[in-house]
Amino acid sequence: MQGWSAPPQEPQKVASSPAVGSVQEHTVFTPADLRKVVFKRKWIILACLLLGLGIGLYFALATIPQYEATARVHIDFSRSANIGIEDLIQQQLGGGGNAEDKLQTEVEIMQSETVAMEVINSLDLYHKAPFDAIFKTSPYTGTLTPAQRHEIISLFLGSTKVQVLPNTEMVEISFRNPDPKVAMEGANGIVDAYLDRDLRAKFQGTTRVSNWLSQQLTSVKKQVEDAQQDLAKFQRENNLVAMDATGGDLVTERLRTVNEQLAEAEADRIVKEARYRMAMTRNPDLLVSVAPGTVLGSLRTQQAALLVQAAQLKAKFGPNYPKVVEVNNQLEKVQSDIDQEINSLTKRFTEEYDASVNTESLMRARLEATKQEAYRENESAAQFDILKHGAESASELYDALQMRLKEAGITAGLSATNIDVIDRANIPPFPVLPAKRSDVMFGLLGGLIVGMALAFFMEGLDDTVRTSDDAEQIAHLPTLAVIPRFPIAARKGTDPQPQKVSPDLVSLLEPQSIAAESFRTLRSSILLSAVDNEMKLLLITSSFAAEGKSTCAANIAISFAQRSARVLVVDTDLRKGTLHMKFRMSNRVGLSTLLSRESGNESFEHPIPELPNLTVLSRGPIAPNPGEILASRMMSELLMKWRSEYDHIILDSSPILAVSDTLGLAQQADATFILVRSGVTRKKALQRVREQLRRANAHILGIIVNGVDLRLENYYTYAKRYDYGYKSNYGAGYGVKENQDGQK
Template sequence: MTPDASQDATAVGAPRPTFSFSAPESTDTTLSEALVVLRKRRWVLIVAIILGVLGGLYRGFTEPRLYVATGRIQVHSSSSASEYKMNVATAAMGGDEDSQTKLQSEVSILQSDSLMASLARELNLVNNPDFLETRDPIQHKSMDDLAVREGVIKTLKGNLTVALVPKTDIIKISYSSLNAKLSADIVNKLIADYIQRSYESRFASTQRVSQWLSGQLDDLKQKVETSQQRMLDLQRKLGVLGVDSSHDEIAAAIEDLQKAAGVARLQRIVSEARYRLLAGMDPDAMEGSIDIPMNPGINNLPPPALTSLRQSLATAKSNYAMLEGTLGVNHPQALASRAQIDELSKEVTAEQNRLLEQAKQNFELAKSNQTQTESVLEAQKTAAYKMRDDLVEYTLRQREFESDRTLYEGLLQRLRSAGVEAGLESMEVDIVDQAIPPARPTMRSKSFDLLLASLVALIIGVLLAFLLENLDTGLRSIAEIEAITELPSLAIIPRSRRSTAEQLAGMTTVERNINVLTQPKSQFTESFRSLRTALLLSMSEGREPKYILFTSATPSEGKTTAATNLATVMAQGDARVLLIDADLRRPNVHHRFGLAGKLGLSTILSGSSTLENSVQNVPEVPNLDVLASGPVPPFPTEMLSSESMSQLLAKAGQMYGYVIIDSPPILSVTDGVLLARQSDITVLVIRHGKSSKPVVRRARDLLVRSGAPLSGIVLNAVDLNSPEYYGYYGYSGYSYTSVDSSGWESKGAPTEHRNGKKGNR
């Protein structure tokens, strides 16, 4: 590490240093970022506010002097006639509107198109210059023209204000125009037309209701007569005098039939159960299972004949068994006993069949009895239901008749008084104040207009500033660049100051192009010293980098400036430095140092020269040698990827302490990617405000995929007066003002004030 590097060690806090301005996301950070945007776009805000102030002043001094005339009317609650119309029109609904709803309705009526058109015709507003606010009125125009009518109505509504006085039933009507008398005339005429139309509308409405009611009475009278006739017909049909006649006989008959049907149903169930039991059981078990009662409440025991036969059969079987055991099966007594058993068995079977047939007949009889009983019951019910339906219809007809008669009598009474109410309906609108021509125009507050215009302009300016910031794709913030590239920032190179013609006259080519020589204590030079320190500390395990490559995404981002100035700063120490111009297509390094370009990298790689006779020393920097690009070769990429290039770099590493390579832009050609793989450190140079996010991201991805040792980024040509970097070099303790031999002072270099803040000398 060079001695100068040790001086800058405090500026680097880690092997891979970064000058990051990012902070944890918080409300303060968001607010500070917004303030940075507003500071950067302050001219947008200033212009917007100036335009707003000018607009407010223009409006305040050029706004026409308007005269506002105001009148007031009071709208009373509904009169008896109004209640009458509501009751008649809504029949059963009835009731009044909410008072506020009615008042709002009247406000809408006062602003209706029909009322506006009538007012305009009566006052001939279409040819009134004060109404049209012009010195050249439209003459001989008629309100029958739809376009003219629409324009006049729109103008009237635009200058008319109709509003309710809070917590009252008073409506305030105001109109503004260039003529005081015209304003008062329009308000008074509007009130008069409204009252007249209100009266006419109510009278016509009452008359229409009365006419409708007269027609309805005829229909209602016919309906009452029809209902009465139907009710009488039903009375004759039912043979009753009213709906309260008794029908106990029908009910008693139905009740008896229901009981009989229940008994028949029970007999059918029992008979069916006995029959199915006998039909499905073992004949030998029939004797103990035929005691199901045939009728409710009767216990039918098994028939005596079957019981006697079974007992005789059992006795015969017992005797046969005894004779068979003592005399043998062929003994005459045994054979006789066997014949007796067969005879008794036949009789038992015959008796069982007879009992089964008897059970079946009983079941069929019970089933038939149930069917007949239920049939009679249903017939009786149908007759009862029919009579009940007739009674219900009779009741409904009677109620319909009574309702129609009541409605008819009520409407008839109302009809008799409708004509009287139509003529006696009192007016619901009273004039509280007539409009009088105002003595002086209404003046708006100029200060209020100015304040409002300034506020609106400020809001528009802020929105426009953020819009421009979002549309700006150039990278300016270190935090933003680090977030996109995921790389540390190695240095921030400020924008260099342009020297005057007088200053340039006394400089050599090297001094004119290499600013670190002419401004040793400037911000520009200090940034390259910080970059040198960051690069020397960026290698792991304490190993210093030998090959340092500078590249950029696109041309004109400052990679050559970074390479030449860093090489000069590093050569100002004890180490020897070789600067190689590897941009074989657009070489520029030898022009910066005022050197010849006939021999260089291309001639070495083609075998026309050697490293020793191709390098050129910079007289102003003894430890700095420059290897120019040489003549432009036909195949630059093949040369840079050849074995000769690797051998050249190896030899240069043996001869020099540091080898700095200025490569072509990596998005233009692949030369930079090939060279980056042979370097120890690759630095991506980004120009402040020029490089866009997609371009930088693509360049970074290309280097990472190629396996290049990408160490970080350098942000070049930064305006330190911009809001993003305000105070970046403002730390105290150092003076960056330098005075050269010609006596000129580095302008724009901040110096420490006693209060610790930076300033420009």
């Protein structure tokens, strides 16, 4: 790859650049940015992937196998079992509602604590895994503490799954356990416990009415017996043995009619008293059974649906979830409506009962008046008729109530016949857990997600400059060249001149390499930027030490020298300059001795015989006052002198943020370059360097990004061997002598 260069332009002052801190970041994250992040943090992502794989394998291998047995039942709400007691018992004791709501209610009943405890007790799960682990510290002695009861029920319900099969009236009951036999017994036990509970609940609801009717029958039976005894006694006392059955006259007929009406009023009072007593219990289910046409049934169905919804939401989101609060408010409103409807029904039944009692009282009063009249006409005959009709009425009422009681018993037995067991659970042949493939896949996926999240987190914490794009966005200056990272150690064994110069000088040692081409690209950028105004005095600086200034200055100088230009490279870092090490030179004399007039022309050396036009001036011994020496008039005179003697003067300066020695030289330089080392130079440091050079009125030409991994550059897409033939046939002739046959 060829080094990236900026278009030709004049050296610029950066006074109009944004202030420090006004960094403009990317607003759009591109796939190229994603590729850079993944490549930079590949080891973190790989480590997370391996960790996720390890966790997945651990769960896949360490999870105890779980077996799941499944049973299925059919709940048919369309079956009818109503054959009697029209006013007191309805076909469905639970009220109205659609089948879906009813099915969901039955599902909740199957998962209730009552059913769970019945199964636990019937199967003796206290001594079977994993339930026996609850009693390790406190053995089971026949009774459960509240904590143990809660824990064993939670564990049982956690192993149970009850669901309605879509678009059917089928309910599927599944139970998991490490023992396949216990799994089968658990699923079947839930079905059996539910059937028993459903039968008991429906039978008990009907028999409550039957019990009250039985109590009423005892009282009516006593009335029948007393009436018959009084009739027989009256006949004996008054010798009324063969009296006409029709009464014989109008008064007797009227007496018979009033007595019949009284019997009807009494029967009506008994029925309405039954309703009244049921209303006084305030049991919604019983009230629905005696008042099916009211809205109470729909309110109860709505309440059941809201209870199911509230339980589901609370289990998923917790009691404070807004939807849970809303459903609870709706439950309170429905309960209030139910209470109001119960009050209304209670009031109605009370009024009906009072009216029936009042009617009965009036009929009795009328009967008494008629009797008195009958007494006046024929006391003996009237009294006989009264006793006879009383006995007959009591007997009829007794027979009617006894028939209703038998119907109630039959209805109670038939009301639980709407549930069919379709499939009972069998012993499962294979475990459902662990799902090894899923565990491994989820582990890998989780590791990838965590790795990517961690990579982006580390990327957010990384405030160093990595690419030319980063440098341009931060400093608002053009990038003149991108110098790739090149391994020095790998070339030491093949270095053609290992003792003459440092292996860092790739422009000389490996002129066909991509790194050498990058320095030539920088040279071209400098020359094209000075077509009309030749730049001789060039200064290279950076924010801190060890960012590659000396290596870059030496390679640029060699690149200029390879064009037969007269080049002088000067080490102006009088504190820690390393330019003499790059050229394997002595440092006994140099710029410090030259400025202090302790040496003369012997300070200038030509370390590379192949490039006699390249002159190097090392820093010399460490000076006690580098800043004052570099700012002296002697230094300015030397710079003026060198301008006339050389085509290019390259100043390897000290870091700006470490010392202030460079700022004075930057004012006199024709062009200043800010060197940035990829992954080392921080963004704030680059901003600070630019700001200090701006205040010193330096002519900043641009930025040089050093040590870049070219795979992070968005315009470079090759993953391997990014020289693509440079070393074999590109860049030939730069510093390489040809033999007489013209061969390299």
